[in-house]
Amino acid sequence: MSATMILLNGRIHTLNPQQPTATAVAMRHNRILAVGSDDEIRPLLAAGGEVVDLNGRCVTPGLVDAHVHFQHFALSLQRVDLRGTQSLDEALARVAAKLPTVHRSPTTDNWLQGRGWRVNDWGQTEFPTAAHLDAISKDVAICLNDHSGHAAWVNSCALRLAGIDGHRADPPGGQIQRDVNGVPTGILFEGAIDLVTRHIPQASNAQLVAAMREAQTTCWQVGLTGLHDFDGRACFVALQTLQQNGELGLRVVKNVPVYRLEYAIGVGLRSGFGDEWLRIGSVKIFADGALGPRTASMIAPYEGEPANFGIVVTDKEEMMNKASTASANGLSVTVHAIGDKANHDVLDVFEAVRNREAKAHASGAYPKLPRLRHRIEHVQIIHPADQHRLAQLDVIASMQPIHATSDMETAALHWGSRTKDSYAWRTMLNSGATLVFGSDAPIEKIDPLPGIHAAVSRRRADGSPGPEGWHPEQKLTMTETIHAFTTAAAITSGQEAQLGRIAPGMLADFTIFRRDIFTIPADELLEVSIDGTIVGGEFKHRTFS
Numbered sequence: 001m002s003a004t005m006i007l008l009n010g011r012i013h014t015l016n017p018q019q020p021t022a023t024a025v026a027m028r029h030n031r032i033l034a035v036g037s038d039d040e041i042r043p044l045l046a047a048g049g050e051v052v053d054l055n056g057r058c059v060t061p062g063l064v065d066a067h068v069h070f071q072h073f074a075l076s077l078q079r080v081d082l083r084g085t086q087s088l089d090e091a092l093a094r095v096a097a098k099l100p101t102v103h104r105s106p107t108t109d110n111w112l113q114g115r116g117w118r119v120n121d122w123g124q125t126e127f128p129t130a131a132h133l134d135a136i137s138k139d140v141a142i143c144l145n146d147h148s149g150h151a152a153w154v155n156s157c158a159l160r161l162a163g164i165d166g167h168r169a170d171p172p173g174g175q176i177q178r179d180v181n182g183v184p185t186g187i188l189f190e191g192a193i194d195l196v197t198r199h200i201p202q203a204s205n206a207q208l209v210a211a212m213r214e215a216q217t218t219c220w221q222v223g224l225t226g227l228h229d230f231d232g233r234a235c236f237v238a239l240q241t242l243q244q245n246g247e248l249g250l251r252v253v254k255n256v257p258v259y260r261l262e263y264a265i266g267v268g269l270r271s272g273f274g275d276e277w278l279r280i281g282s283v284k285i286f287a288d289g290a291l292g293p294r295t296a297s298m299i300a301p302y303e304g305e306p307a308n309f310g311i312v313v314t315d316k317e318e319m320m321n322k323a324s325t326a327s328a329n330g331l332s333v334t335v336h337a338i339g340d341k342a343n344h345d346v347l348d349v350f351e352a353v354r355n356r357e358a359k360a361h362a363s364g365a366y367p368k369l370p371r372l373r374h375r376i377e378h379v380q381i382i383h384p385a386d387q388h389r390l391a392q393l394d395v396i397a398s399m400q401p402i403h404a405t406s407d408m409e410t411a412a413l414h415w416g417s418r419t420k421d422s423y424a425w426r427t428m429l430n431s432g433a434t435l436v437f438g439s440d441a442p443i444e445k446i447d448p449l450p451g452i453h454a455a456v457s458r459r460r461a462d463g464s465p466g467p468e469g470w471h472p473e474q475k476l477t478m479t480e481t482i483h484a485f486t487t488a489a490a491i492t493s494g495q496e497a498q499l500g501r502i503a504p505g506m507l508a509d510f511t512i513f514r515r516d517i518f519t520i521p522a523d524e525l526l527e528v529s530i531d532g533t534i535v536g537g538e539f540k541h542r543t544f545s
Contacts, residue, residue: 001028001033002028002044002045002046002047002049003026003027003028003033003034003041003044003045003046003049004027004028004029004046004049004050004537005026005027005049005050005051005052005537006024006025006026006027006041006042006044006045006049006050006051006052007024007025007027007052007054007059007510008023008024008038008041008042008051008052008053008054009023009024009038009053009054009055009056010022010023010024010025010054010056010057010058010059010512011023011054011056011057011058011059011516011518012024012025012035012058012059012060012502013058013059013060013479013482013502013518014035014061014501014502014503015060015061015479015482015483015486015487015500015501015502016035016501016502016503018503019035019036019503022035022036022037022502023036023037023038024036024037024038024040024041024042025041025059025502025510026041026044026045027508027537028537029508029537030507030508030536030537030538031505031506031507031508031537032502032503032504032505032506032507032508033504034504035502035503035504054512055544056516057512057513057514057515057531057532057544058512058513058514058515058516058517058518059502059510059511059512059513060482060486060502060510060511060513060517061482061486061487061499061500061501061502061509061510061511062223062224062225062226062486062499062509062510062511062533062534062535063223063224063225063448063482063485063486063511064224064225064226064227064228064251064485064486064489064490064499064500065219065224065226065227065228065437065438065439065441065446065448065485066227066228066398066436066437066438066485066488066489066492067228067230067377067398067400067438067439067440068227068228068229068230068438068439068440068441068446069149069229069230069231069440069441069442069443070212070215070227070229070231070235070239070252071208071211071212071229071231071232071234071235071238072231072442073215073441073442073446074208074211074212074214074215075113075203075208075211076115076442077211077214077215077218078211079098079112079113079114079115080094080095080098080112080113080114080115080144081094081114081115081116082094082095082114082115082116082117082144083115083116083147083444083445084116084121085116085117085121085122086121086122086123087122087123088122088124088128088132091117091122091128092132092133092135092136094114095112095114095133095136095142095144096136098112098114099112099136099137099140110139110140110141111140111141111142111143111158111200111201112137112140112141112142112143113142113143113144113145113200114143114144114145115144115145115146115147115149115442115443116145116146116147116442116443117144117146117147117153118146118147118292118410119292120292120409120410120413121147127151127153127177127185127187128153128186128187129185129186129187130153130154130155130156130158130159130184130185130186131156131186132186133153133154133155133156133186134155134156134157136155137155137157138155138156138157139157140157141154141155141157141158141161141199141200142154142155142157142158143158143196143197143200145193146292146293147292147406147443148289148290148291148292148293148443149290149443150189150190150193150289150290150292150293150295151187151188151189151190151193151290151292151293151295152187152188152193152196152197153186153187154186154187154188154196155186156186158196158199159184159186159196161196161199162195162196162198162199163195164176164184164188164195164196165183165184166178166181166182166183166184168184168195170192171191171192171194171195172191173190173191173311173312173313173314174188174189174190174191174192174193174194174195174311175188175189175190175192175311176188176189176192176195177189189289189293189295189311190289190295190311190313191313202234203234205234205237205238205241208234208235208237208238209238209241209242209245212238212239212242213242213247216242216247216248216249216250217541218446219250219446220249220250220533220535220540220541221530221533221541222446222447222448222449222530223448223449223511223512223513223530223533223541224250224446224448224511224533225250225251225509225510225511225533225534225535225540226250226251226252226253226489226499226509227250227251227252227253227438228252228253228255228281228438228489228492228493229252229253229254229255230255230284230377232257232260233257233260235254236254239252239254239278240278243277243278248277248278249535249536249538249540250535251276251277251278251495251499251509251535252277252278252279253279253280253281253492253493254274254278254279254280254281255281255282255283255284255334256269256280256281256282256283256284256331257283257284258283258284258285258286258314258322258326261283261322261325261326261331264280264283264331265325265326265329265331269331270329270330270331271330271331271332271372271373271494272370272493272494276495276498276507279493279495280331281332281334281493282326282331282332282333282334282373282374282375283322283323283326283331283332283333283334284334284335284336284377285314285319285322285323285333285334285335285336286313286314286335286336287312287313287314287319287335287336287337287342287343287345287346288310288311288312288313288336288337288338288339288341288342289310289311289313289338289339290338291338291380291407291410291411291414291415292407292410294308294310294414295310295311296310296338296339296342296380296381297309297310297311297312297337297338297339297341297342297345298310298339298340298341298381298415299339299340299341299344299383300418302414302415303413303414303415303416309341310339310341310342312342313336316345316348316349319335319345319346319349320349320352320353323335323349323350323353324352324353324356327353327356327357327372327374328356328360330372331372332372332373332374332375333350333353333372333374333375334374334375334376334377334398335349335375335376335377336377336378337376337377337378337379338378338379338380338381339380339381340381340382340383340386340418340421343376343379343381343382343383343386344382344383344385344386346376347376347386347389347390347393347395350374350393350395351389351393353374354374354393354394357371357372370494371394373396373491373492373493373494374393374394374395374396375395375396375397375398375436375492376390376395376396376397376398377398378398378399378400378403378440379397379398379399379424379428380399380403380407380411380422380423381411381415381418381419381421381422381423381424382421382424382427383421384421387421387424387427387428387431388431390428390431390433391428391431391432391433395433396433396434396435396436396488396491396492397428397433397434397435397436398436398437398438398492399423399425399428399435399436399437399438400437400438400439400440400444400451401423401425401437401451401452401454401455401481402439402440402444402445402450402451402454403423403440403444404422404423404454404458404470404474405454405458405459405460405470406444407423408465408470411423419471420471422471423471423474424474425455425474425475425476425484426473426474426475426476427474429476429480434488434491434492435480435484435488436484436488436489436491436492437451437455437481437484437485437488437489438451439451448485449525449526449528449530450526451485452478452481452482452485452517452525453522453525453526455475455476455480455481455484456475456476456477456478456481456522456525457469457475457522457523457525458470458471458472458474458475459522461526463523478517478518479518482517486499486500486501487500487501488500507536508534508536508537509534509535509536510532510533510534511530511532511533512530512531512532512533512534513528513529513530513531514528514529514530514531515528529543530543531543531544532544
């Protein structure tokens with residue numbers, strides 16, 4: 001059998017323990033035919049096949065972002081980006097600059113959206129208010145999610161459209177911030193955000209498909225060949241439309257929001273259903289909030305806030321019921337848990353679920369189903385007493401390395417000495433847990449390189465907090481980091497027989513770097529360009545001939 005394309009003269013890191021490195025790889029259409037030296041691979045080329053000279057470029061298995069909100073990421077490319085703003089005035093200036101693009105007539109269809117602000121970046125602890133936004137516009141409703149997505153800053157127009165006033169009670173699992181007189185300030189936490197967002201007109205399927213088409217190109221440009229999505233039904237419908245049109249060029253694992261659990265069970269969906277392009281992942285549950293707005297559920301209170309232990313979004317009893325129901329019907333479960341109390345409670349739930357699964361398998365209730373790949377999203381701080389339990393329960397630690405360097409001052413401010421147990425990638429690996437990486441885009445940039453840099457250096461682009469990095473004992477090697485973006489992603493989705501390694505018979509997904517990321521200094525990683533992205537044996541992004 002001959003190759004339709006061969007890559008030669010490269011530095012190929014296969015992530016295959018039986019053949020860790022090579023210089024060449026042969027593909028036949030969408031699969032890998034052979035891996036080896038230039039001399040071994042060159043004769044395999046079929047007549048009319050393509051030869052690609054890598055000229056020393058570095059190749060890894062295709063990078064996968066294991067935690068993306070793809071619909072929100074796609075739409076965010078069209079909205080106000082407040083990431084990196086250094087002051088409230090700078091944030092307001094960005095909002096004002098975007099406002100002329102919005103139709104100004106005062107109707108419920110007239111909204112300006114954005115995200116990415118963080119008060120700690122502005123050198124303050126007080127939240128902004130609706131009055132700040134009212135000074136920009138009283139006619140256009142404005143809704144701006146914070147960096148974490150667990151708080152929103154809205155203007156008076158948005159509050160009025162949502163019916164939020166001094167008499168409106170806090171919804172379950174949410175909080176309306178109020179001033180000393182009980183008047184809503186314009187800041188909403190957790191479930192209270194829904195009071196506003198339910199009034200924002202939803203993008204049509206055609207609009208979502210168009211936005212995702214653009215976003216997909218962005219993904220290829222940063223080296224991604226796949227992603228695990230955490231948005232809802234509309235996102236799934238748009239992804240199916242792309243696939244049906246032959247336009248889906250990323251391998252997508254679609255997770256199911258827990259509020260759709262009954263429907264998923266009703267039609268008989270199970271984890272792993274689908275094909276190599278689009279498949280069902282896990283049922284997503286929220287255990288708590290986030291660090292930035294101080295809503296992550298904690299065992300001990302936040303520093304300087306003795307009464308604040310965070311917010312429990314889904315109580316333990318309900319979580320147990322949902323997770324058990326999903327598991328019994330062949331659906332794995334993934335839970336957003338950031339605080340140490342949330343992670344503890346989630347692990348208790350998974351321990352009970354694993355015990356029920358073991359009994360069911362022993363009784364023959366569902367012996368033919370594969371072991372479910374349960375996971376925890378974020379695991380941002382975990383109590384020492386719980387650090388061994390993910391491995392013990394075979395629960396995957398789905399983490400985002402860029403969060404560590406992005407959040408380090410905020411974590412130190414609100415968690416104090418407890419930060420030694422936060423963003424603990426080395427601890428997770430050493431415990432034996434599977435560690436998979438993502439970005440949480442659009443909360444962070446979807447680009448994997450900043451995450452790779454954070455994982456191996458524990459430093460920001462400017463070198464802070466110093467040469468050793470933040471809690472340097474948690475650093476990873478480059479091999480461990482790329483494993484978390486490739487092989488571990490395939491394990492998490494049950495696709496390790498087809499993806500995550502460069503080996504004969506595997507799907508031909510590759511990320512091509514201009515320089516060898518395994519040998520250059522960590523300081524230079526952020527300067528490396530992505531020169532090529534191959535998905536299914538086809539170049540989706542290419543900068544060289």
